[in-house]
Amino acid sequence: MSYQKSSFRHPRLPVNDLGLTQQAYEGPLSTLCAGCGHDSIGAAIIQACHELSLPPHRIAKLSGIGCSSKAPTYFLNKAHGFNSVHGRMPSIVTGANMANKELTYIGMSGDGDTAAIGMGQFAHVVRRRLNMLYLVANNGVYGLTKGQTSATADRGSKSKKGEDNLLEGIDLATMAIQLGATFVARSFSGDKNELVPLLKAALSHRGFAFIDIISPCVTFNNHPGSTKSYDYVRDHIETASVSDFVPVKEEITSACPVGVTCRDICLHDGSIIRLQQTGDDYDPQNRAEAISAVEHHKAKGEILTGLLYVDPFAEDLHEVLETSDTPLNQLNEQALCPGNDVLQVINDSFR
Amino acid sequence: MQKIQSVNEFVVRFANVNGTGSASANLMFAKALFRMGLPVAPRNEFPSNIQGMPTWYEVRVSEAGHLGRRGGGPDLVVAMNSQSLARDMRSLLPGGYFLYDSTKPLEPEIVREDVNLIGIPISEICLREYEDPRQRQLFKNVIYVGALAALLDIEFEVLKGLVKDQFKGKEKLIIPNIYALELGHQYASVNFDCPLDIRVKRSDKACDQIMIDGNTATALGALYGGATVCGWYPITPSTSVVESFMKYAERLRINPASGKKNYAAVQAEDELAAIGVAIGAAWNGARAFTATSGPGISLMTEFLGLAYFAELPIVLINVQRAGPSTGMPTRTQQPDVLACAYASHGDTKHVLMFPSDPKECFELGAQAFDLAERLQTPVILMSDLDLGMNDHISAPLAWDDQTRYDRGKVLNAEELDEVERFGRYLDVDGDGICYRTYPGTHPTKGAFFTRGTSRDHYAVYSELGDIYVDNVDRLNRKFETAAKILPKAEIQTSKHGKKKKVGLIHYGTTAVAADEAIELLEAKGLAVDSCRIRAFPFGEEVAQFIEDHDLVFVAEQNRDGQMRTLLINELEVNPKELVPVLHYDGLPITARFISEQIETHQQGEPAKTSTLKVASR
Ligand SMILES: Cc1ncc(C[n+]2csc(CCOP(=O)(O)OP(=O)(O)O)c2C)c(N)n1
Numbered sequence A: 001m002s003y004q005k006s007s008f009r010h011p012r013l014p015v016n017d018l019g020l021t022q023q024a025y026e027g028p029l030s031t032l033c034a035g036c037g038h039d040s041i042g043a044a045i046i047q048a049c050h051e052l053s054l055p056p057h058r059i060a061k062l063s064g065i066g067c068s069s070k071a072p073t074y075f076l077n078k079a080h081g082f083n084s085v086h087g088r089m090p091s092i093v094t095g096a097n098m099a100n101k102e103l104t105y106i107g108m109s110g111d112g113d114t115a116a117i118g119m120g121q122f123a124h125v126v127r128r129r130l131n132m133l134y135l136v137a138n139n140g141v142y143g144l145t146k147g148q149t150s151a152t153a154d155r156g157s158k159s160k161k162g163e164d165n166l167l168e169g170i171d172l173a174t175m176a177i178q179l180g181a182t183f184v185a186r187s188f189s190g191d192k193n194e195l196v197p198l199l200k201a202a203l204s205h206r207g208f209a210f211i212d213i214i215s216p217c218v219t220f221n222n223h224p225g226s227t228k229s230y231d232y233v234r235d236h237i238e239t240a241s242v243s244d245f246v247p248v249k250e251e252i253t254s255a256c257p258v259g260v261t262c263r264d265i266c267l268h269d270g271s272i273i274r275l276q277q278t279g280d281d282y283d284p285q286n287r288a289e290a291i292s293a294v295e296h297h298k299a300k301g302e303i304l305t306g307l308l309y310v311d312p313f314a315e316d317l318h319e320v321l322e323t324s325d326t327p328l329n330q331l332n333e334q335a336l337c338p339g340n341d342v343l344q345v346i347n348d349s350f351r
Numbered sequence B: 001m002q003k004i005q006s007v008n009e010f011v012v013r014f015a016n017v018n019g020t021g022s023a024s025a026n027l028m029f030a031k032a033l034f035r036m037g038l039p040v041a042p043r044n045e046f047p048s049n050i051q052g053m054p055t056w057y058e059v060r061v062s063e064a065g066h067l068g069r070r071g072g073g074p075d076l077v078v079a080m081n082s083q084s085l086a087r088d089m090r091s092l093l094p095g096g097y098f099l100y101d102s103t104k105p106l107e108p109e110i111v112r113e114d115v116n117l118i119g120i121p122i123s124e125i126c127l128r129e130y131e132d133p134r135q136r137q138l139f140k141n142v143i144y145v146g147a148l149a150a151l152l153d154i155e156f157e158v159l160k161g162l163v164k165d166q167f168k169g170k171e172k173l174i175i176p177n178i179y180a181l182e183l184g185h186q187y188a189s190v191n192f193d194c195p196l197d198i199r200v201k202r203s204d205k206a207c208d209q210i211m212i213d214g215n216t217a218t219a220l221g222a223l224y225g226g227a228t229v230c231g232w233y234p235i236t237p238s239t240s241v242v243e244s245f246m247k248y249a250e251r252l253r254i255n256p257a258s259g260k261k262n263y264a265a266v267q268a269e270d271e272l273a274a275i276g277v278a279i280g281a282a283w284n285g286a287r288a289f290t291a292t293s294g295p296g297i298s299l300m301t302e303f304l305g306l307a308y309f310a311e312l313p314i315v316l317i318n319v320q321r322a323g324p325s326t327g328m329p330t331r332t333q334q335p336d337v338l339a340c341a342y343a344s345h346g347d348t349k350h351v352l353m354f355p356s357d358p359k360e361c362f363e364l365g366a367q368a369f370d371l372a373e374r375l376q377t378p379v380i381l382m383s384d385l386d387l388g389m390n391d392h393i394s395a396p397l398a399w400d401d402q403t404r405y406d407r408g409k410v411l412n413a414e415e416l417d418e419v420e421r422f423g424r425y426l427d428v429d430g431d432g433i434c435y436r437t438y439p440g441t442h443p444t445k446g447a448f449f450t451r452g453t454s455r456d457h458y459a460v461y462s463e464l465g466d467i468y469v470d471n472v473d474r475l476n477r478k479f480e481t482a483a484k485i486l487p488k489a490e491i492q493t494s495k496h497g498k499k500k501k502v503g504l505i506h507y508g509t510t511a512v513a514a515d516e517a518i519e520l521l522e523a524k525g526l527a528v529d530s531c532r533i534r535a536f537p538f539g540e541e542v543a544q545f546i547e548d549h550d551l552v553f554v555a556e557q558n559r560d561g562q563m564r565t566l567l568i569n570e571l572e573v574n575p576k577e578l579v580p581v582l583h584y585d586g587l588p589i590t591a592r593f594i595s596e597q598i599e600t601h602q603q604g605e606p607a608k609t610s611t612l613k614v615a616s617r
């Protein structure tokens, strides 16, 4: 698109703790199709990062290839980005994270990028428990290559040409739970009220956080018969629990609404995920129950969203590997090079 | 009966069954000679198997310092594998010595008339001396080393010293091992005329040297070079690079205050991920590397293209083995020159370096990180199985404590404040190398999108033809800069007189054989200059060398003459001027092979077809 995004902002726009308006978290104008779910995810990320007062330049956004992987271009302009190769973002972000443990890592991927070509790397970044937020903008289709069925398309879902998908769809959320992710949620790009608190909680979680976000492709997968269209998802969504994110500083003042039962889950930084219990008493700290709840709703034709599973105190990869507190990319010769005297001792061991 | 006679110049070949503990005994033998001041070159020939298959260990002793594989057959065989007795007997040179376990008599039909038999009832001795079946097996190896000490006149004190070093911390094992050595020594002294006509004598030729394998030296290079992140996936013969790196890092890279590690080694799920880890870390400002061999190189090619185009400084260590495909996974070659030089789709080229001995593995291994960061591109260190997995005599490793890492053109926050508009791909200095920033440096300046797609000077995506051309031409300019700063080829000249000038180009582990070949040829009156290539892109001196000679041979260890092709392609040399000398049976190239090829070609002159078809032995 050729027109410029307006940079005019109302002078009294709200600022966060860093004194930044939301504008400081935005990116250039999107070139995705108007109405693409991926842009709504971008908007939710902007809001979540702003509300969390994360310094924008201390975020790194990484992706693979696809429309979804292009989406990071359009948010967090002040953050470095890395648009890598198809399906391989997990290894890139692993290396990046090893080099500097102090940045916030957001990986943005698609269902093709993750559930097909990138399945191996996805499985392994989950089990490595890398400290990051991994998002899949799941539209059940390959957007960028123009509409081929993806591995997350549900069995029985119809393609735009009217063909039935005869193969089983992969559920990335239950897979992530099984493989050891310590924060797993599912959400819908069309439901900002649910998505933003989930993003905030996931960004505050230390360890591997995964959100499978159903994100309709208006161009290739938004027709009747698709189970990833806006209409279908709205009609079949079922919430595990309404969650709210309570940052550390508000912890004392914020209370559970009257007449509602709440379950508070404390994260390692002291912030809280507050879950308002819906009908059944869903316990998101129970792995087996989380998986069975997803399956149970699927059997009824429902899509279970919300926080599915969390283990707030599990070790992340840096703890497992016992890496130094100073980020590795900041170490100099003094810390890294053992020097010639040591080398002479090493020489002696080879005589 | 003819008996080979030689002091300090011979080859001993051990035939063993793998998984029987022979490796440490054989190493003790090689190391004993080394500690007597003798240059030795031990080489393993092992199968891709853990237990039960034949393996050989060949030790060349050469006071003259000729440490390439000699070829032609050993002077002494230690035949400890009943499956390969016939073959081992056949391999021996006439007049050679055949040491075998005489507990069971040799089949008469395998026995040769022209060799000297040395039968020692090793199994019988073990059966008599030891109860435990495991000990019976293990001490067999030590007994033959003891016998060799008597037969070859190895100083017994040296062997004792080695045993003591080997079992430091497990002192209980020292006495039984020395006892086993004595058993062998005594049997040989009593029953044979010791020493034999081949034997060793203390020398001072290897006195300050060390004996180390190339992979360990490479790992130390990475450690001293400041590598902090390693992504890896096991594959022979590269695995021990990473294993050594971790072994030393666990000791030498620990933060003294916290006890935490100043490095991270991530065992990845495959080679794609292994190089991805290195690329991600390099993007984020850490020195990062991965190590692999042939099949792993194939898997890494998409990412190599990304690193080339997105300009990310990783170090890739390729310990080459015989391909294609799984090929001969435990045999050596130099078969990945072209695959690495041009790895990945599109117009790509990569910086290669060719170490030829452990010291160079260390030096180039460390320097690779400086060069990668200076040039903002992958640097591939081209080692091979022979260099990487065998012990080699080498000058001791040395490090200048004044060395500062060259982190290349990276802008920090203050420097960013000073630039008006940061352009990641602006060639400010005209050398094709632009300024980069690490993620998280500055609140408002210097952020950009790293990508494998075409982009303008400010890292904005573009498919405009002139912007693309400008960018890829700049990458070529960067390559010209690389050719100027990479290690120069090593050129040696001999006295030619008025004759036609003959040159020999080689690289990597071909060097030891090439140097010896030049001596062999010189002895026959043929003067040959040599040019040992140490890096690609080639420096001017390589083109000059070719121009200065009437005839140039290119000796290498692959079927297709890959370095020759690269020279022809990059330097626009007339193919007729470069004569290939190709050895590719999976064993290291020999001096005899090179000298014979050159001689034959010289005699058959003028051979206009430039290809010497070579069935190697
Ligand atoms: C190695 C490789 N194979 C194929 C492609 C072509 N390709 C680009 S995007 C894509 C699919 C993307 O699908 P998805 O991840 O679901 O993203 P979406 O566009 O739907 O958001 C494919 C197959 C590629 N870029 N690289």
Ligand code: SF4
Residues within 6 Å of the ligand: A031, A032, A033, A035, A036, A037, A038, A067, A068, A139, A143, A144, A216, A217, A218, A219, A220
């Ligand atoms: S093709 Fe689909 S996924 Fe891609 S931008 Fe358009 S709507 Fe989004």
Ligand SMILES: [Mg+2]
Residues within 6 Å of the ligand: A066, A068, A110, A111, A112, A137, A138, A139, A140, A141, A142, A143, A150
């Ligand atoms: Mg998709």
